[in-house]
Amino acid sequence: MTAQDTQEATGPETAVPEATAAEATAGATGATGSAGEVPMVVAQRVRKRFGQLEVLRGIDLKVRQGEVVVLLGPSGSGKSTFLRCINHLEQIDAGSIHVEGRLIGFRRSGGRVHHLRPREVTRQRRDIGMVFQHFNLFPHQTVLENVVEAPVGVLGLSKAEARKTAMELLTRVGLAEKAASYPRQLSGGQQQRVAIARALAMRPKLMLFDEPTSALDPELVGEVLATMRDLARDGLTMLVVTHEIGFAKEVADRVVFMDGGQVLETGTPQEVLDSPANPRTRAFLSRFL
């Protein structure tokens, strides 16, 4: 697949239906009925600049429900920025991003587009989990408190209920016995697995991973990738920025190569990683051999 194919795949004909009043209610009910029809993420000609520097120059990307997409690209190509636009940590300048058919950060009414209020943006972020390169666990809270914080504070779950789910999640990432530890008492790999559990505790429909293993010692990378592989197997929709080519080959449904703020190539791991069509993809991948 080439860049042109990508344009076509997310072009106007398959674009998200125009916003209607019904859209909000469809989103609120979890869109479970239409699973498989509404794509998880649709980015259309997304542009973003920081001052003079145009970091995203018309990104088109579609992520289907349950799909694992790995985003590759050289440093400074805008991968992190794009990921942060999806949950509106950065505000896009042009184009649009829909998650489960809902426009992110803006709302359409009467043929015009309006900015959402901070409160509404906050609400949209509930369904989108994010895992950061530097974990960003809350150091003043224990592992359990980290995982329980948002479900109790944001979703309004009871403490007991939230603790129960948190312990299940910590068991799942293999850290149940560390529940009472503080993040700084854990290794990097353990911290990142707690961060994953913390994001999962919000029951997100989409998980964004921004180089989750880049800050880890090589021997700790495996445990985090194993946890992520586990999530992918369970059908969680994931958009992963990583330099772990092996992980991409094994787990990704699709690999997207970005450079200079544009998507240059997209396709199956075999297509993009083994026989890249774009010379820049080839040059980038040659560094990993």
Added chain:
Amino acid sequence: MATTQPPATRDDPGKAELPPGAVPVVDVAGASPVRHPLRWLAVLLLAVLAAQLFHFLITNPHFEWSTVGAYFGAQVIGQGIATTVELTAIAMLIGIAGGVLVAVGRMSENRVLSTVCGAYVWFFRGIPVLVQLVFWYNLSALLPRISFGVPFGPEFISGHTNTLITPWLAAILGLGLNEAAYMAEIVRGGLLGVDQGQTEAAAALGMGRARILRRVVLPQAMRFIIPPTGSQVINMLKATSLVSVLALADLLYTVQSIYNRTFETIPLLIVACLWYLVMTSVLYVGQSFIERYYARGATRHAPQGFWNFALFRRRPDAPSPAADSPLAKEET
């Protein structure tokens, strides 16, 4: 010494018998410590000075230690102390609450708000507290009447400034508003000290701005805010003595009014000094406890036990973290 061996040092004759490249068997346990003759001299000098000071305190009759003893527990002194503590507490509460508001306002994206808050800090930090106190006290000369109501509209309450702004209120306003300016800078420094990634992680979890501030940023900023705030409280306790110019019966004013009658100036000042020292010492200990609370999770060590902490004992080295747990998939 064998001449065929590599040159050996005089201090280490054993080395001469060793084959080249080998190292002698040495055990550093029981090594004699380095001597510090100058340190001993300094200790001796200080001991002599301390003895002299002690002699001076005991033998100088002007201290009138019996008078000090008589007044130290007097009820009137107790009332002065109560006023001092009350002023410190209320002014500090105003200072902390106001400081948080001004700090958050200064960091706001709203330009007008941040400029106004910056101007507040500039103004109140730029004028001596004593001048501010006197100014509040004399507010009636500037504004004979104070009223609350709709701006340029009807009034709800109004009254003469002189009856509204009592010396007590002037003291609270002067000390509290001044303190808010200093606290604002301390709080702002603390908030800036918290990694931006914390705010982002919390936002990505769907937490709103107020909740992020309250649950994530402020608790971490506390580690930076508490130590300077502790010194602010101690400073405030001492600064309350300035209100004696407003004829407010704090500790200093109380002893002053006694010695103006009895001329026992020095012993009464000593009573005040001793009480100020007692209060600041209590604050110092309290501050240490609060610091310890907010330091939780800040180091890789488990929190220190109470008695180790209270007796300034060094914490025993925390055990190394247990070996990594097995992966989830290996367990299932």
